[in-house]
Amino acid sequence: MMQITCPHCGPRAQSEFIYERTVDSVVPLDAAPEQAMTALFSRANPRGVDEEIWRHTYGCRAWLIMTRHRVTNEISATRAVGPEALP
């Protein structure tokens, strides 16, 4: 079980979080059809570092983006998303 640093709550056990999807699977609202199809059906799935979207369901319930190495599980960064993360 990993230890994930929630941008709002600090380091917490993985059991408080839920994985949602990879960042490259996000279909932007203004995506062209080809871009949408790529996001939906041909994702990168790298053997290495990837950006993932998680949610702190048993904590503050906020969404976050995690940069994780998929082999070593090393988490190099987590950052907030949502209205509070807007510039």
Place this chain on the structure above:
Amino acid sequence: MSGPTRDPKGATISFSFDGKTYKARAGDTLAAALLANGVGLVGRSFKYHRPRGIMTAGIEEPNALVTVGEGGRAEPNTRATDVFVYDGLIARSQNRWPSLSFDMGAVFSLAAPMLGAGFYYKTFFGSAKRWMFYEYFIRKAAGLGNAPTKADPDRFSQRAAFCDVLVVGAGPAGLQAALEQAEAGKRVILVEQDNILGASLIRDPQELDAAWAEAASARIRAAGGRILTRTTASGYWEHDLVTLTQRLSEPGEVPTNGVTQRLWHVRASQVILATGSIERPIAFAHNDRPGVMLSQATRTYVRRFGVLPGKRVVIATNNDDAYKTAHALQDAGAEIVAILDARPQFSDAAASAESAGLPVWTNAVPSSVSGARHCLSGVTAIVDGQSKNWKADLIAVSGGFTPVVHLHMQAGGTLDWNEAAQAFVPAVSRQNVTTIGGAANPDPVFPVTPVSNPKKSFIDFQNDVSLADVDLAWAEGYRSVEHLKRYTTLGMATDQGKLSNMAALGRLAEKQGVSIPEAGLTTFRPPYTPVSMGLIAGAGAKNAGAHVRRLALYDVHAAKNPIWQPLGYWFRPRAYPQGQETLAQAALREAKEVRTGVGMTDVSTLAKFEVSGPDAAAFLELICATTVSKLAVGRGRYTFMLREDGIAFDDGTVWRLDENRYLLTSSTGGADRMATHISYVRQYLCPQMKVSAVNVQEHYAGIAIAGPKAKAAMDALIKADSPRHMSTVPAEIAGVPVIVLAASYSGERAFEVYVEASHAASVWAACEAEVTAQGGCLYGLEAMEFLRIEKGHLVVGGEVDGRMTPMDLALDKMLNKAGGYIGATGLSRPALAEPGRRQLVGLEAIEGDIPEGAMLITRKGGSPHGHVSAAAFRILEGGSVALGQLKDGFSRHGEELIASSPTRGQEARVRVVHPHFYDTVGERYRD
């Protein structure tokens, strides 16, 4: 030397093995107690049913597997070396019939030439019938203990802990490390799988002894450290999380406080592994029989437990450590008949043993042993190329030491090859973990090449894998160590190859003509030792796992004693039977009342979201595939939601309560999924929108009132004219503010009343009084199902099953023409418009009742064209009707098909029709 911890004059306790009662001393392991009572034969092997005794004194024991305890407390495959005897312990041997000493299964030993590596796979060749025949006997004959059939009466608990330093193993290295860290002010947890601290100090007291271990543990505790004995670090996970399995009572024992085992999740800043090493056996013929014991284990029995496992002992070794065993045995009064040292020269230890009068032979490797079922009688060895024999009742062997690197490897580390020790030692660590002591620096040894007949020279004792099996796998083309493992099942038993893996690697490397590190290693996976499933489930093992949410109106329903039905996280009334009514009778009566009078039901579990703010309509037009912005205040409409790929995943209604305030409802079962979807769109895709989307599912309780008399009832309840179909008004019932929506799932004129959950009971009571006054009744989910099927309304999880598009469900006319909703792009995929897709149809029985879940076929034996998603009866006229999904169904109305359910053994002839069986034009829900 401090002497054996087993007090020979201490009080005795009694235990039984295979029905016979024996005496033991407090502190004995079951293995020590059996040896003290002269019990040599303890089990039968997995495949060949060979007689097996006690080989080790630790958790690596492959042979002495017994079932301990009775009823729900029985623990099969317990290592006799890893259970401490308590008064009244009951142990039984395994895999034997009718008895341990006379085992019919031993005939498999005669068939051994046919049961070599991969024999199981080879039975797959030929006809399936033959395999079924083999399988019966294989399953009957092979095996270990039987799983208990009764529930475990004891509890398993779980606990989380944090520390600066976790030290695994309380031998001299671990104790020293824990002491240093604790006295340096660190929060320390020290774990030891044994029930006393000291490990090798108990066996070999030197400058440090048991008294030092005692003093060190007192100092660790005084410095605030926590010491857990009878606790195994069983798994090393990500980010320095280590799981510990702690035994609070012995297998089969009644725990003092009801908790038998505890699982710890320890997150450590740093982990120190002082896990020591496991002694290796030597491969020679019949090396699996009772009377063959590892050297350090022999010494443990002599010194710790005061038990002499043999009187005439041969020692076989490739290192100096075994000489300590020779001296310990001699001190205890045993006769050392020969020390077989594989090394060509005398080491210092060998020379001093010889000068002390012990018969040392160099360049000597055992080739075979002989004996009866219960004991050993002789040893044969090759000494300088010549065969020699000795009479002996025990052979203590030491083939070197395998460092316990399991946790290091589970943490993602790498290994180095230590040539002097012929062993893998920890190299690079991926996590914050270091290995110290014997696990990092094993003793030097001399490599031994087996000189025996490979057929009876076992390397994996628990799975009966011999050197010949490795050779056979090699001959049949298995080159990779991972393939070798799976083909021979070597290292796949409950001991996970703790004794066998290095021997197999040695043989494989020899065949390949490479060094052992080049031959490769298999993966180390948790757990290090077997873990009870109950421990992983924890408190959830006793019904605490799934939470049940209570309806706000639970007590009101419970007082009416309904038939309950699980729905999502809830239980909802399925029907309210009167008198002796069956479920079907009650549901039909309730449905008829809705069709002809009035009925009411609890719809509180529907998903509900309040969406407000200047961007509320724009936000809802992303979530919903229908138009929302054109909705006037006080109006509502049916809607559905699409996944990004264009498939429908939920449906419901959307209501404009105010200028910038909407209520969205959707299905009960999909409530969590919808909440996540809404949250994702709001937080991730549209953080800039000025909108608030709040989950009000349990804030509001919901009551539906439906039937031709529903309007009269509602007019009376709100003391005003009820809203017309698909309109909403704020109102008051029984003095409580409510939202009244006019919407119909049943097909009749109907209303939904939403009330703050804490006031639901008084509103329900007022509604029930009015409905009763109108001659109506309560209805449950079963009646609701009858009503909606007859009306052709969809249910999420039934017709909306994650494969259907709005076109397939004939909802495409309602799609927002402007697009822009989530799923619009996915829906434009050309494949979704191609012919051959399954489409929503109605089915009417021509003959028989339509079975739910049946496949739709055109002829017997044909392939399915679709299936029945929901089946019911016409409420007033009778007759079986159903909704289904049928390939190109829209163009097949009128066609006759067979609805066949082979699993239920039911069949009906059906006609494909329009899915609305009732009030096709939709007049009944309008005024």
